[in-house]
Amino acid sequence: MSERSERVAALLHEAGETHHVVYRIVDGDDPDWASWYADWLVNLSELPQILGTTPVRSELVWRLVGLDKEYTSANTSEPWPQWYAERIVEHFAAGSA
Numbered sequence: 001m002s003e004r005s006e007r008v009a010a011l012l013h014e015a016g017e018t019h020h021v022v023y024r025i026v027d028g029d030d031p032d033w034a035s036w037y038a039d040w041l042v043n044l045s046e047l048p049q050i051l052g053t054t055p056v057r058s059e060l061v062w063r064l065v066g067l068d069k070e071y072t073s074a075n076t077s078e079p080w081p082q083w084y085a086e087r088i089v090e091h092f093a094a095g096s097a
Helices: 003-022 033-043 047-051 057-074 080-096
Strands: none
Touching (some): 003 033
């Protein structure tokens, strides 16, 4: 895992923890979780600096939803933040090249 992916994984973990605190009254249940994560990542974290580009929020929502489906299908033991991070970095690096 690259340093950039590790930093994104740490942000995803932080977003998860923060989301759970914000949605504590419903034990983290949020059917629109990807929108919340994308907004937090784009506007309240260092994600744009780490990626070297500011993702369009709707594209990040789309990517997070897709990654959730892929991760579930992959049936991997890799923690989700690391798994998502590698693919987010790859996706947005390709888009900015």
